[in-house]
Amino acid sequence: MDGSACSSLALPQFCLGDGSSLDSGVSFGSRRPVVIFESGVGGLTVAKHILKLMPNTDLLYVADNLWFPYGSKPGSAIARRVKLLFDELRLLVNPQAIVVACNTASVAISNAGSAAEKGDCIRISPPVVEAAHLSLSKKIVILATSSTLENSAIKDAIAAERQHAAVWPIASQIMVGLAEMKLAGGQVEVYKLAELVSKHLSDEERKSVDTVLLGCTHFPHLVEELRQVFPAALNWVDPAYHVALELQARIEHQTSHTERPARLAAFTSVEGVREYSQVFLDNGFNQTKLSYKQHRAMVMME
Numbered sequence: 331m332d333g334s335a336c337s338s339l340a341l342p343q344f345c346l347g348d349g350s351s352l353d354s355g356v357s358f359g360s361r362r363p364v365v366i367f368e369s370g371v372g373g374l375t376v377a378k379h380i381l382k383l384m385p386n387t388d389l390l391y392v393a394d395n396l397w398f399p400y401g402s403k404p405g406s407a408i409a410r411r412v413k414l415l416f417d418e419l420r421l422l423v424n425p426q427a428i429v430v431a432c433n434t435a436s437v438a439i440s441n442a443g444s445a446a447e448k449g450d451c452i453r454i455s456p457p458v459v460e461a462a463h464l465s466l467s468k469k470i471v472i473l474a475t476s477s478t479l480e481n482s483a484i485k486d487a488i489a490a491e492r493q494h495a496a497v498w499p500i501a502s503q504i505m506v507g508l509a510e511m512k513l514a515g516g517q518v519e520v521y522k523l524a525e526l527v528s529k530h531l532s533d534e535e536r537k538s539v540d541t542v543l544l545g546c547t548h549f550p551h552l553v554e555e556l557r558q559v560f561p562a563a564l565n566w567v568d569p570a571y572h573v574a575l576e577l578q579a580r581i582e583h584q585t586s587h588t589e590r591p592a593r594l595a596a597f598t599s600v601e602g603v604r605e606y607s608q609v610f611l612d613n614g615f616n617q618t619k620l621s622y623k624q625h626r627a628m629v630m631m632e
């Protein structure tokens with residue numbers, strides 16, 4: 331999901347799938363949604379758990395597809411971008427919480443003093459230590475973007491675990507692209523993933539891995555294919571469920587209302603969004619004002 335801005339203004343704009351802007355005619359009223367933030371479709375792997383645990387919560391999925399991909403950009407630039415977007419979202423929809431469903435953005439804003447965080451953020455990040463503890467063979471692969479793996483806290487955690495385990499960090503932007511392509515209806519060839527992995531591990535090492543840490547929210551979309559690449563892996567570590575639990579603990583008392591909850595997806599660029607409309611619909615998110623209004627009309631009739 332990549333494209334041009336719905337406006338050339340420096341201030342971020344949030345558009346719906348039909349190009350209309352989020353703030354014209356679409357509102358959550360006095361209700362405060364939870365924002366699920368990502369660069370593309372990766373956050374849907376987190377949204378899935380949130381939808382299951384908190385079916386009554388109003389959700390606004392925001393994909394910064396104008397800036398996609400995040401993984402090849404430096405953390406400092408991402409932190410500045412995310413601050414701009416979050417400040418605007420806070421003004422627009424006054425969210426109860428912002429779930430940072432992108433490891434790359436999350437580690438970028440975790441550095442002390444990041445202005446993007448205002449106490450309303452719940453951040454996903456790769457649980458390196460937990461993954462290492464789960465591994466019996468002490469053979470661990472960490473899949474993430476290069477920006478995430480260049481983060482100093484992540485680097486330090488990997489270095490510490492390397493004292494008693496074999497840890498292979500694999501940075502792959504190509505895998506992010508493959509996940510986007512798969513969700514847009516394309517087919518992922520397992521040999522392509524195997525080729526990527528073979529640049530980091532010998533065949534023997536690959537077959538000895540018992541723990542794979544999915545340190546990018548796009549990668550759970552590829553887990554079927556990845557299982558074939560790491561046939562001995564028993565632990566597939568995905569922190570998404572814990573993020574949903576953390577959110578539930580934070581907002582539980584505010585989620586009960588009798589109307590059907592609002593679910594909307596917004597983007598920072600309209601280009602390329604249409605091909606994903608079915609994906610968002612299939613995952614419970616309306617993408618246009620019309621579908622949102624129809625959804626609300628159905629609510630009124632119920």
Ligand code: DGL
Nearest residue numbers: 372400401433434546547
């Ligand atoms: N899904 C994002 C993550 O969890 C990365 C995607 C991108 O590179 O934009 O890190």
